[in-house]
Amino acid sequence: xxxxxxxxxxxxxxxxxxxxxxxxxxxxxxxxxxxxxxxxxxxxxxxxxxxxxxxxxxxxxxxxxxxxxxxxxxxxxxxxxxxxxxxxxxxxxxxxxxxxxxxxxxxxxxxxxxxxxxxxxxxxxxxxxxxxxxxxxxxxxxxxxxxxxxxxxxxxxxxxxxxxxxxxxxxxxxxxxxxxxxxxxxxxxxxxxxxxxxxxxxxxxxxxxxxxxxxxxxxxxxxxxxxxxxxxxxxxxxxxxxxxxxxxxxxxxxxxxxxxxxxxxxxxxxxxxxxxxxxxxxxxxxxxxxxxxxxxxxxxxxxxxxxxxxxxxxxxxxxxxxxxxxxxxxxxxxxxxxxxxxxxxxxxxxxxxxxxxxxxxxxxxxxxxxxxxxxxxxxxxxxxxxxxxxx
Numbered sequence: 106x107x108x109x110x111x112x113x114x115x116x117x118x119x120x121x122x123x124x125x126x127x128x129x130x131x132x133x134x135x136x137x138x139x140x141x142x143x144x145x146x147x148x149x150x151x152x153x154x155x156x157x158x159x160x161x162x163x164x165x166x167x168x169x170x171x172x173x174x175x176x177x178x179x180x181x182x183x184x185x186x187x188x189x190x191x192x193x194x195x196x197x198x199x200x201x202x203x204x205x206x207x208x209x210x211x212x213x214x215x216x217x218x219x220x221x222x223x224x225x226x227x228x229x230x231x232x233x234x235x236x237x238x239x240x241x242x243x244x245x246x247x248x249x250x251x252x253x254x255x256x257x258x259x260x261x262x263x264x265x266x267x268x269x270x271x272x273x274x275x276x277x278x279x280x281x282x283x284x285x286x287x288x289x290x291x292x293x294x295x296x297x298x299x300x301x302x303x304x305x306x307x308x309x310x311x312x313x314x315x316x317x318x319x320x321x322x323x324x325x326x327x328x329x330x331x332x333x334x335x336x337x338x339x340x341x342x343x344x345x346x347x348x349x350x351x352x353x354x355x356x357x358x359x360x361x362x363x364x365x366x367x368x369x370x371x372x373x374x375x376x377x378x379x380x381x382x383x384x385x386x387x388x389x390x391x392x393x394x395x396x397x398x399x400x401x402x403x404x405x406x407x408x409x410x411x412x413x414x415x416x417x418x419x420x421x422x423x424x425x426x427x428x429x430x431x432x433x434x435x436x437x438x439x440x441x442x443x444x445x446x447x448x449x450x451x452x453x454x455x456x457x458x459x460x461x462x463x464x465x466x467x468x469x470x471x472x473x474x475x476x477x478x479x480x481x482x483x484x485x486x487x488x489x490x491x492x493x494x495x496x
Contacts, residue, residue, distance in 0.1 A: 106319065106351070110358050113315035120360050124246055126268040129346055133270040134165065134236065139173045141234075141268055147209040150174045153199065153222045155181045155189045158214040161238050162275065166213055177204050181221065186380075188387045191220040192253040199225050209234060212266070215283065216242035216390055219266075220250040227263035235266035239279035240287040240346040241391055245269060246353035249362055251374065253381060258374040258468060265357050271346050277337050282389060285444030287345050288334055289395025291352070292438065293369045294324040295429060296398045299405065300367030300473040302425040307418060308472035310363065316355045320364040323348040328438065335442045368466065368475030369397035375465035376453060388451045395439050396448045403432035403491045405474045411483065418477075426474065432491075462488070 110119050128137040142150065150170055154163035159180055170176040179202040181189045189195065199221050203210065210233035212222035219235060219242075226233035227250075235245050244251075248265040251258055298317055305312035327334065327348050333341025356362045362370075373393035380387055405426040413419035436446040445451055448458055462484055466476040478484045 106354055106358065109319060110313070110315050113313055115313045115315070117311045117313040117316075117359065119313070119358050122354065122358060123265055124267065124269065124354070124357070127246075127350060128269070129271045129273065129343060129350070131273055134162070134272045134275070135169060138166075138234070138236070138270040139169050141270075142170060142209070143173045145209070147174050149204065149207050150176045150209050150211060151179050151203045151207045152176060152211045152213055153179045153181065153203075153218060153225070154213040155183070155218060158218065158238050162213045162236055166211060166236065177207070179203055181218065186384050186386050189217055189221075190253055190381065190387070191217050191224070191251065192381075193255075195221060196224055196252070200228060203229065207231060211236055213238060215239045216244055219245055220252060223248070223263045223265070224250045224252065224261065232267040233264070235269040237269070237271050237346070238275060239283040240271075240276050240342060240349055241279070241283040241290070241389065242287065243290050243349040243352035243365055244356075246350050247356040247362070248360065249356060253378070256378060256382060258378050260362065260469075262360065265353075269350065271350075273339055273343055273346075276342050276346060277339065281337075281443045282392070284334065284337060284342070284345070285439065285442045286389040286391030286395070287349055288327060288331075288391070288442045289389075289393075289398075289439065289444055290391035291324050291327045291345070291348055292435060293367075293391075293394040293398045294320055294352070294365060295435065296369045296401045296405065296474070297363075297365055297367035298324075299425045299429060300471070300475075301363045303421065303474060303477070304363065304472040306421045306425070310472060311359070311361065312363075313359060316359055316364050320352055320355050323351040331438060331441055363471065367471070368401050368473040369394050371465040371468050371473070371475055372397040372401075372448075372461050374468055375461045376448070376457070379457060379461075392445055392451060393448070396445055396451060399432045399435045399439065399446055400448065400491075401474065402429045402435055404478065404487045405429055406431065407487050407491055408474060408478065408483070411486075413481075422474075422477070
């Protein structure tokens with residue numbers, strides 16, 4: 106990745122990779138992680154987990170590290186709805202719970218725990234190590250931490266892990282819905298990459314063709330191994346995890362998430378904020394992203410059939426969106442891995458969906474197809490076209 110992106114002359118800023126080691130395999134936890142901790146001369150380790158991941162990995166990590174360093178466990182508490190969220194209360198609680206003399210943190214969990222730990226590591230000025238317990242998101246190796254601050258989802262650039270250790274047997278035991286969520290997060294690249302092309306051509310936003318190509322290849326590798334991912338074979342989970350890691354590394358090098366996060370992520374973040382507001386249980390991030398991408402793929406394709414007053418905008422929209430796979434095709438992919446295919450399946454009613462489609466594009470200052478349909482007042486027409494096409 107360093108070689109590919111380093112050779113790109115796009116003009117975009119490419120930051121050096123700060124991840125020292127990535128180990129994905131059968132002995133990542135019991136052999137490679139303790140060896141790394143010893144070689145790095147870390148003396149005091151804090152393992153951050155929640156009630157579930159403490160049982161899955163936290164206790165094992167404490168036992169493994171016992172002979173290599175002094176280890177403390179910090180358990181994150183769930184909110185009234187039963188979720189651990191990266192909000193102010195949890196962030197402050199985590200910071201207070203970490204012993205003052207800790208020299209490295211370990212994030213034992215999935216996306217939210219990693220977001221909390223990377224924020225804590227950044228604030229304390231110490232490194233952290235990633236230990237994924239499910240291949241459910243692509244943010245393990247990125248520096249961006251999506252946090253809930255004053256009730257609003259905001260991505261804060263913090264720090265990436267110095268190392269990642271992913272045990273394949275542990276990942277294969279993850280619930281099917283979390284495997285499907287990881288696939289859904291990758292499926293979101295269908296629309297995010299198209300949105301990135303739109304932002305480049307219509308808003309002159311930063312763009313790197315090499316980064317886009319790497320992200321697209323990671324997506325294609327998941328689609329090629331879809332049956333293995335669905336069956337949770339060693340090869341399938343390894344390929345899914347590698348693709349998620351690669352997507353995160355691209356975001357780290359660019360110092361932004363444009364190739365991996367477009368309109369589908371804006372919708373997901375908006376719905377998460379609404380769930381918190383209404384004290385409802387959260388739906389997995391990747392599940393929301395996958396369903397939103399399926400819906401937006403059809404809406405974006407419908408945009409290519411619209412006559413525009415702006416010839417340049419019309420030509421750009423067609424070039425970016427006309428070759429997107431149909432939502433029905435994407436539904437088939439998600440069904441094969443056991444995931445949901447519509448936001449309605451995730452208990453998002455028509456009123457909330459309409460609200461999200463009309464307002465989610467305000468969450469980030471990015472030019473996407475979601476912003477276009479609102480800017481030009483096309484939302485009612487696009488939704489009607491999609492409903493007609495899908496029967």
